[in-house]
Amino acid sequence: MHETTVLVVGGGATGVSVARDLALRDIDVTLVDRDALAAGTTGRSHGxxxxxxxxxxxxxxxxxxxxxxxxxxxxxxxxxxxxxxxxxxxxxxxxxxxxxxxxxxxxxxxxxxxxxxxxxxxxxxxxxxxxxxxxxxxxxxxxSPARLVVATAADARDAGARLYAHSPVEAIDVSGGHVDTVAVGGRLDAMVDAEVVVNATGPWAERCAALAGVDVPMQPxxxxxxxxxxxxxxxxxxxxxxxxxxxxxxxxxxxxxxxxxxxxxxxxxxxxxxxxxxxxxxxxxxxxxxxxxxxxxxxxxxxxxPLYAPDEAVRGDARSISRGFALLDHADAGAAGFVTVVGGKLTTARKMAAATADHVCERLGIDRACRTAEEPLPGADDPARLDALVAEFTVDAPADGR
The missing domain is CATH 3.30.9.10 (D-Amino Acid Oxidase, subunit A, domain 2)
Structure with missing residues:
Protein backbone atom coordinates (compact mmCIF):
# COMPACT_ATOMS: atom_id res chain seq x y z
CA MET A 1 0.00 0.00 0.00
CA HIS A 2 1.25 3.45 -0.99
CA GLU A 3 -0.25 6.15 1.19
CA THR A 4 -0.53 9.79 0.15
CA THR A 5 -2.85 12.71 0.81
CA VAL A 6 -3.32 13.57 -2.87
CA LEU A 7 -2.74 11.40 -5.93
CA VAL A 8 -2.32 13.33 -9.19
CA VAL A 9 -2.89 11.28 -12.33
CA GLY A 10 -1.15 12.78 -15.37
CA GLY A 11 2.41 13.98 -15.94
CA GLY A 12 1.83 16.75 -18.43
CA ALA A 13 2.19 20.46 -17.70
CA THR A 14 -1.06 20.60 -15.73
CA GLY A 15 -0.42 17.50 -13.63
CA VAL A 16 3.13 18.41 -12.63
CA SER A 17 1.96 21.96 -11.89
CA VAL A 18 -0.73 20.61 -9.55
CA ALA A 19 1.85 18.43 -7.82
CA ARG A 20 4.22 21.38 -7.43
CA ASP A 21 1.52 23.69 -6.09
CA LEU A 22 0.35 21.18 -3.50
CA ALA A 23 3.88 20.23 -2.45
CA LEU A 24 4.77 23.89 -1.93
CA ARG A 25 1.78 24.04 0.42
CA ASP A 26 3.35 21.16 2.41
CA ILE A 27 0.72 18.65 1.30
CA ASP A 28 1.79 15.06 0.73
CA VAL A 29 1.35 14.42 -2.99
CA THR A 30 2.16 11.59 -5.39
CA LEU A 31 2.03 11.89 -9.18
CA VAL A 32 1.74 9.01 -11.63
CA ASP A 33 1.68 8.83 -15.42
CA ARG A 34 1.35 5.84 -17.71
CA ASP A 35 4.16 7.15 -19.95
CA ALA A 36 7.04 9.59 -19.70
CA LEU A 37 6.51 13.12 -18.45
CA ALA A 38 5.05 15.46 -21.10
CA ALA A 39 4.30 12.49 -23.38
CA GLY A 40 0.70 13.52 -24.07
CA THR A 41 -0.60 16.86 -25.28
CA THR A 42 2.13 18.93 -23.62
CA GLY A 43 5.07 17.47 -25.52
CA ARG A 44 3.17 17.47 -28.82
CA SER A 45 2.01 21.07 -28.89
CA HIS A 46 3.49 23.74 -31.14
CA GLY A 47 5.05 25.23 -28.03
CA SER A 144 10.23 24.47 -24.31
CA PRO A 145 7.64 21.96 -23.03
CA ALA A 146 10.41 19.62 -21.87
CA ARG A 147 12.24 22.28 -19.86
CA LEU A 148 9.03 23.68 -18.38
CA VAL A 149 7.74 20.28 -17.30
CA VAL A 150 11.00 19.05 -15.79
CA ALA A 151 11.63 22.33 -13.98
CA THR A 152 8.14 22.11 -12.50
CA ALA A 153 8.59 18.43 -11.66
CA ALA A 154 11.98 19.06 -10.04
CA ASP A 155 10.54 21.80 -7.85
CA ALA A 156 7.66 19.52 -6.88
CA ARG A 157 10.12 16.76 -6.00
CA ASP A 158 12.33 19.13 -4.01
CA ALA A 159 9.25 20.18 -2.03
CA GLY A 160 8.48 16.53 -1.18
CA ALA A 161 6.30 15.25 -4.03
CA ARG A 162 6.86 11.69 -5.24
CA LEU A 163 6.78 11.28 -9.02
CA TYR A 164 6.37 8.00 -10.92
CA ALA A 165 6.52 7.90 -14.71
CA HIS A 166 5.53 4.71 -16.54
CA SER A 167 3.01 3.90 -13.81
CA PRO A 168 -0.46 3.54 -15.33
CA VAL A 169 -3.66 3.69 -13.30
CA GLU A 170 -5.40 0.34 -13.74
CA ALA A 171 -8.45 0.67 -11.48
CA ILE A 172 -10.12 3.15 -9.14
CA ASP A 173 -12.21 1.79 -6.30
CA VAL A 174 -15.07 3.94 -5.05
CA SER A 175 -16.68 2.84 -1.81
CA GLY A 176 -19.49 4.50 0.11
CA GLY A 177 -19.59 7.42 -2.32
CA HIS A 178 -15.90 8.24 -1.84
CA VAL A 179 -12.72 7.28 -3.69
CA ASP A 180 -11.06 4.51 -1.72
CA THR A 181 -7.98 3.08 -3.42
CA VAL A 182 -6.31 3.35 -6.82
CA ALA A 183 -4.48 0.44 -8.40
CA VAL A 184 -1.31 1.63 -10.15
CA GLY A 185 0.92 -0.64 -12.20
CA GLY A 186 4.29 -0.18 -13.82
CA ARG A 187 7.15 1.25 -11.81
CA LEU A 188 5.06 2.12 -8.75
CA ASP A 189 3.09 -1.15 -8.81
CA ALA A 190 1.01 -0.49 -5.69
CA MET A 191 -2.44 0.12 -4.30
CA VAL A 192 -2.59 3.85 -3.55
CA ASP A 193 -4.61 5.11 -0.60
CA ALA A 194 -5.34 8.83 -1.15
CA GLU A 195 -7.82 11.28 0.34
CA VAL A 196 -8.12 13.11 -2.98
CA VAL A 197 -7.43 11.95 -6.54
CA VAL A 198 -6.85 14.61 -9.21
CA ASN A 199 -7.55 13.53 -12.78
CA ALA A 200 -5.21 15.63 -14.93
CA THR A 201 -4.96 13.25 -17.86
CA GLY A 202 -5.86 15.65 -20.67
CA PRO A 203 -7.56 13.95 -23.63
CA TRP A 204 -7.76 10.76 -21.56
CA ALA A 205 -9.78 12.44 -18.78
CA GLU A 206 -12.99 10.74 -19.84
CA ARG A 207 -11.37 7.30 -19.63
CA CYS A 208 -9.78 8.01 -16.25
CA ALA A 209 -13.07 9.33 -14.87
CA ALA A 210 -14.90 6.23 -16.12
CA LEU A 211 -12.66 4.12 -13.87
CA ALA A 212 -14.23 5.98 -10.95
CA GLY A 213 -17.73 5.58 -12.39
CA VAL A 214 -18.22 9.22 -13.38
CA ASP A 215 -18.67 10.97 -16.71
CA VAL A 216 -16.42 13.68 -18.12
CA PRO A 217 -17.66 14.38 -21.66
CA MET A 218 -14.70 15.09 -23.91
CA GLN A 219 -14.21 15.83 -27.58
CA PRO A 220 -10.49 15.36 -28.22
CA PRO A 306 -8.06 17.89 -24.28
CA LEU A 307 -11.31 19.70 -25.12
CA TYR A 308 -14.07 19.49 -22.53
CA ALA A 309 -17.41 19.30 -24.36
CA PRO A 310 -20.44 18.96 -22.07
CA ASP A 311 -22.65 20.44 -24.82
CA GLU A 312 -23.23 17.79 -27.46
CA ALA A 313 -24.37 20.44 -29.93
CA VAL A 314 -20.87 21.87 -30.34
CA ARG A 315 -18.99 18.61 -30.72
CA GLY A 316 -19.44 18.56 -34.48
CA ASP A 317 -17.49 21.81 -34.83
CA ALA A 318 -14.14 21.13 -33.19
CA ARG A 319 -12.86 24.69 -33.55
CA SER A 320 -15.88 26.17 -31.75
CA ILE A 321 -15.19 24.30 -28.50
CA SER A 322 -13.74 26.52 -25.79
CA ARG A 323 -10.00 26.35 -25.14
CA GLY A 324 -10.63 27.41 -21.55
CA PHE A 325 -10.36 24.96 -18.67
CA ALA A 326 -12.91 23.27 -16.41
CA LEU A 327 -12.53 22.10 -12.82
CA LEU A 328 -15.00 19.36 -11.86
CA ASP A 329 -15.71 17.92 -8.43
CA HIS A 330 -17.47 14.56 -8.71
CA ALA A 331 -18.87 14.37 -5.17
CA ASP A 332 -22.43 14.83 -6.43
CA ALA A 333 -21.88 11.94 -8.86
CA GLY A 334 -21.04 9.59 -6.01
CA ALA A 335 -17.25 9.92 -6.16
CA ALA A 336 -16.26 12.35 -3.42
CA GLY A 337 -12.55 12.97 -3.37
CA PHE A 338 -12.28 12.65 -7.15
CA VAL A 339 -11.55 15.89 -9.02
CA THR A 340 -10.97 16.48 -12.73
CA VAL A 341 -9.13 19.42 -14.30
CA VAL A 342 -9.35 19.49 -18.07
CA GLY A 343 -9.02 21.79 -21.07
CA GLY A 344 -6.79 24.82 -21.09
CA LYS A 345 -3.39 25.04 -22.69
CA LEU A 346 0.32 24.97 -21.91
CA THR A 347 0.39 28.74 -21.31
CA THR A 348 -2.22 28.55 -18.54
CA ALA A 349 -1.15 25.30 -16.85
CA ARG A 350 0.11 27.08 -13.72
CA LYS A 351 -3.18 28.96 -13.31
CA MET A 352 -5.19 25.78 -13.82
CA ALA A 353 -3.09 24.07 -11.17
CA ALA A 354 -3.55 26.94 -8.71
CA ALA A 355 -7.34 26.71 -9.04
CA THR A 356 -7.18 22.93 -8.64
CA ALA A 357 -4.92 23.12 -5.58
CA ASP A 358 -7.17 25.76 -4.00
CA HIS A 359 -10.12 23.42 -4.44
CA VAL A 360 -8.24 20.42 -3.06
CA CYS A 361 -7.15 22.42 -0.02
CA GLU A 362 -10.71 23.54 0.59
CA ARG A 363 -11.90 19.93 0.44
CA LEU A 364 -9.14 18.89 2.85
CA GLY A 365 -9.86 21.77 5.21
CA ILE A 366 -6.38 23.22 4.72
CA ASP A 367 -5.77 26.97 4.59
CA ARG A 368 -2.47 27.52 2.76
CA ALA A 369 -1.89 30.04 0.03
CA CYS A 370 -0.61 29.35 -3.48
CA ARG A 371 3.08 30.24 -3.92
CA THR A 372 3.68 29.29 -7.54
CA ALA A 373 3.27 32.81 -8.95
CA GLU A 374 6.15 34.10 -6.83
CA GLU A 375 8.57 31.16 -6.61
CA PRO A 376 10.94 30.91 -9.61
CA LEU A 377 11.31 27.48 -11.13
CA PRO A 378 14.66 25.70 -10.86
CA GLY A 379 16.94 26.81 -13.66
CA ALA A 380 14.90 29.95 -14.30
CA ASP A 381 18.15 31.72 -15.23
CA ASP A 382 20.24 28.65 -16.07
CA PRO A 383 19.36 26.80 -19.29
CA ALA A 384 22.23 24.35 -18.76
CA ARG A 385 20.69 23.24 -15.48
CA LEU A 386 17.35 22.80 -17.23
CA ASP A 387 18.91 20.59 -19.88
CA ALA A 388 20.53 18.52 -17.14
CA LEU A 389 17.08 18.04 -15.62
CA VAL A 390 15.68 17.02 -19.02
CA ALA A 391 18.38 14.37 -19.18
CA GLU A 392 17.61 13.23 -15.63
CA PHE A 393 13.85 12.88 -15.93
CA THR A 394 11.96 10.61 -18.32
CA VAL A 395 10.56 13.05 -20.90
CA ASP A 396 8.91 12.62 -24.30
CA ALA A 397 8.49 15.98 -26.03
CA PRO A 398 8.89 16.06 -29.82
CA ALA A 399 7.82 19.72 -29.72
CA ASP A 400 11.35 20.49 -28.51
CA GLY A 401 12.84 19.37 -31.80
CA ARG A 402 15.47 16.90 -32.77
Missing part, protein backbone atom coordinates in the same frame (compact mmCIF):
# COMPACT_ATOMS: atom_id res chain seq x y z
CA UNK A 48 3.82 28.80 -28.32
CA UNK A 49 3.58 30.84 -25.14
CA UNK A 50 0.37 32.58 -26.11
CA UNK A 51 -0.04 36.30 -25.65
CA UNK A 52 -3.81 35.82 -25.71
CA UNK A 53 -4.17 37.44 -29.11
CA UNK A 54 -5.34 34.20 -30.70
CA UNK A 55 -8.45 34.18 -28.49
CA UNK A 56 -8.92 37.89 -27.85
CA UNK A 57 -12.03 38.63 -29.90
CA UNK A 58 -13.98 35.42 -29.19
CA UNK A 59 -12.97 34.55 -25.61
CA UNK A 60 -11.57 37.65 -23.87
CA UNK A 61 -11.51 36.01 -20.43
CA UNK A 62 -9.33 33.15 -21.67
CA UNK A 63 -7.18 35.63 -23.58
CA UNK A 64 -6.69 37.69 -20.42
CA UNK A 65 -5.57 34.56 -18.56
CA UNK A 66 -3.05 33.84 -21.34
CA UNK A 67 -1.65 37.37 -21.23
CA UNK A 68 -1.29 37.32 -17.43
CA UNK A 69 0.43 33.91 -17.44
CA UNK A 70 2.60 34.94 -20.39
CA UNK A 71 3.93 37.83 -18.32
CA UNK A 72 4.29 35.76 -15.16
CA UNK A 73 6.23 32.94 -16.82
CA UNK A 74 8.77 35.45 -18.07
CA UNK A 75 9.57 36.11 -14.42
CA UNK A 76 9.56 32.58 -12.99
CA UNK A 77 10.61 30.46 -15.98
CA UNK A 78 12.73 32.61 -18.29
CA UNK A 79 15.12 29.73 -19.03
CA UNK A 80 12.22 27.77 -20.55
CA UNK A 81 11.38 30.52 -23.05
CA UNK A 82 12.69 31.99 -26.27
CA UNK A 83 11.66 35.64 -26.52
CA UNK A 84 10.76 35.59 -30.20
CA UNK A 85 7.78 37.92 -30.19
CA UNK A 86 5.00 37.34 -32.68
CA UNK A 87 2.91 38.91 -35.42
CA UNK A 88 -0.60 38.52 -36.78
CA UNK A 89 -0.53 38.89 -40.56
CA UNK A 90 -3.30 40.09 -42.85
CA UNK A 91 -2.83 38.73 -46.34
CA UNK A 92 -4.52 40.08 -49.43
CA UNK A 93 -7.18 37.36 -49.24
CA UNK A 94 -8.01 38.02 -45.57
CA UNK A 95 -10.90 40.06 -44.16
CA UNK A 96 -9.64 43.50 -43.05
CA UNK A 97 -12.61 43.83 -40.68
CA UNK A 98 -11.44 40.72 -38.82
CA UNK A 99 -7.97 42.26 -38.49
CA UNK A 100 -9.54 45.37 -36.94
CA UNK A 101 -11.64 43.33 -34.48
CA UNK A 102 -8.64 41.27 -33.46
CA UNK A 103 -6.39 44.31 -33.00
CA UNK A 104 -9.03 46.19 -31.00
CA UNK A 105 -9.69 43.16 -28.77
CA UNK A 106 -5.96 42.87 -28.03
CA UNK A 107 -5.77 46.55 -27.14
CA UNK A 108 -8.78 46.11 -24.83
CA UNK A 109 -6.81 43.46 -22.94
CA UNK A 110 -4.06 45.99 -22.23
CA UNK A 111 -1.72 44.48 -24.79
CA UNK A 112 0.73 46.86 -26.46
CA UNK A 113 -0.30 46.54 -30.10
CA UNK A 114 2.08 47.87 -32.75
CA UNK A 115 0.67 47.98 -36.29
CA UNK A 116 2.97 47.65 -39.30
CA UNK A 117 2.51 47.91 -43.04
CA UNK A 118 3.43 44.93 -45.16
CA UNK A 119 6.72 46.56 -46.11
CA UNK A 120 7.55 47.34 -42.48
CA UNK A 121 6.91 43.73 -41.52
CA UNK A 122 9.13 42.45 -44.34
CA UNK A 123 11.94 44.70 -43.12
CA UNK A 124 11.77 42.77 -39.83
CA UNK A 125 10.86 39.37 -41.29
CA UNK A 126 12.31 39.21 -44.82
CA UNK A 127 10.84 35.74 -45.36
CA UNK A 128 7.28 37.08 -45.01
CA UNK A 129 5.13 36.93 -48.13
CA UNK A 130 4.67 39.89 -50.50
CA UNK A 131 0.95 39.20 -50.01
CA UNK A 132 1.09 40.48 -46.41
CA UNK A 133 -0.72 43.82 -46.44
CA UNK A 134 -0.32 44.69 -42.76
CA UNK A 135 0.44 43.10 -39.42
CA UNK A 136 0.45 43.82 -35.72
CA UNK A 137 2.99 42.73 -33.15
CA UNK A 138 2.04 40.69 -30.06
CA UNK A 139 4.11 39.39 -27.11
CA UNK A 140 4.06 35.73 -28.13
CA UNK A 141 7.09 33.62 -27.22
CA UNK A 142 8.24 30.05 -27.76
CA UNK A 143 8.35 27.72 -24.77
CA UNK A 221 -9.22 16.79 -31.48
CA UNK A 222 -5.99 15.89 -33.23
CA UNK A 223 -3.63 18.23 -35.00
CA UNK A 224 -0.44 17.75 -36.99
CA UNK A 225 2.78 19.74 -36.60
CA UNK A 226 5.13 19.82 -39.56
CA UNK A 227 8.83 20.60 -39.06
CA UNK A 228 10.93 21.89 -41.95
CA UNK A 229 14.27 23.62 -42.27
CA UNK A 230 13.82 27.18 -41.02
CA UNK A 231 14.04 29.65 -43.94
CA UNK A 232 15.03 32.48 -41.61
CA UNK A 233 11.93 33.05 -39.51
CA UNK A 234 12.83 34.20 -36.01
CA UNK A 235 9.40 35.12 -34.72
CA UNK A 236 5.98 33.47 -34.36
CA UNK A 237 3.80 34.16 -37.40
CA UNK A 238 0.02 33.90 -37.02
CA UNK A 239 -2.46 34.25 -39.88
CA UNK A 240 -5.01 36.91 -38.96
CA UNK A 241 -8.18 35.08 -39.86
CA UNK A 242 -10.62 32.85 -37.97
CA UNK A 243 -8.72 29.74 -36.75
CA UNK A 244 -8.08 27.35 -39.62
CA UNK A 245 -5.61 24.75 -40.82
CA UNK A 246 -2.05 25.97 -41.30
CA UNK A 247 -2.22 29.34 -39.60
CA UNK A 248 0.91 29.42 -37.42
CA UNK A 249 4.67 29.24 -37.98
CA UNK A 250 6.85 28.68 -34.91
CA UNK A 251 10.65 29.11 -35.03
CA UNK A 252 12.69 26.49 -33.18
CA UNK A 253 16.33 27.13 -33.98
CA UNK A 254 17.16 25.60 -37.34
CA UNK A 255 13.60 24.28 -37.69
CA UNK A 256 10.28 25.97 -38.31
CA UNK A 257 7.28 24.10 -36.90
CA UNK A 258 4.10 24.63 -38.89
CA UNK A 259 0.66 24.05 -37.44
CA UNK A 260 -1.94 22.83 -37.34
CA UNK A 261 -5.19 20.97 -38.02
CA UNK A 262 -8.18 20.27 -35.78
CA UNK A 263 -10.10 17.05 -36.38
CA UNK A 264 -12.39 15.40 -33.85
CA UNK A 265 -11.27 11.91 -32.84
CA UNK A 266 -12.94 9.16 -30.85
CA UNK A 267 -9.77 7.64 -29.45
CA UNK A 268 -6.79 9.84 -28.44
CA UNK A 269 -4.51 6.82 -28.87
CA UNK A 270 -5.76 5.60 -32.25
CA UNK A 271 -6.62 8.03 -35.03
CA UNK A 272 -5.80 8.59 -38.68
CA UNK A 273 -2.73 10.62 -39.64
CA UNK A 274 -3.37 11.47 -43.30
CA UNK A 275 -0.56 12.77 -45.48
CA UNK A 276 -3.06 15.22 -46.98
CA UNK A 277 -3.20 17.06 -43.66
CA UNK A 278 0.58 17.52 -43.73
CA UNK A 279 0.45 18.89 -47.26
CA UNK A 280 -2.41 21.24 -46.37
CA UNK A 281 -0.54 22.71 -43.40
CA UNK A 282 2.61 23.17 -45.48
CA UNK A 283 0.66 24.87 -48.28
CA UNK A 284 -1.30 27.19 -45.98
CA UNK A 285 1.76 28.25 -43.99
CA UNK A 286 3.63 28.93 -47.23
CA UNK A 287 1.04 31.61 -47.95
CA UNK A 288 2.60 33.56 -45.05
CA UNK A 289 6.17 32.55 -45.85
CA UNK A 290 6.66 31.33 -49.45
CA UNK A 291 10.11 29.82 -48.85
CA UNK A 292 8.44 27.14 -46.73
CA UNK A 293 7.04 25.57 -49.88
CA UNK A 294 10.59 24.81 -51.01
CA UNK A 295 11.52 23.00 -47.81
CA UNK A 296 11.28 19.23 -47.46
CA UNK A 297 9.35 17.88 -44.50
CA UNK A 298 11.92 16.77 -41.94
CA UNK A 299 9.52 15.31 -39.39
CA UNK A 300 5.91 15.42 -38.28
CA UNK A 301 4.22 14.81 -34.96
CA UNK A 302 0.59 14.75 -33.93
CA UNK A 303 -0.97 16.10 -30.75
CA UNK A 304 -4.43 15.67 -29.24
CA UNK A 305 -6.23 18.57 -27.56
Missing amino acids: VLHSGARYAERDPDDAADCLAENRLLRDIAAGCLDETGGYFLQLAADDPAYFERKRAACADLGMAVETLSGDELRERVPAASPAVERAFAVPDAVV TCGVMVAVENPGVGTVLNRCRPPADGDIVVPRGDEAVLGTTSVAVDDPDDFERPRAAVERVLSECAAMCPALAERAVERTYWGVR
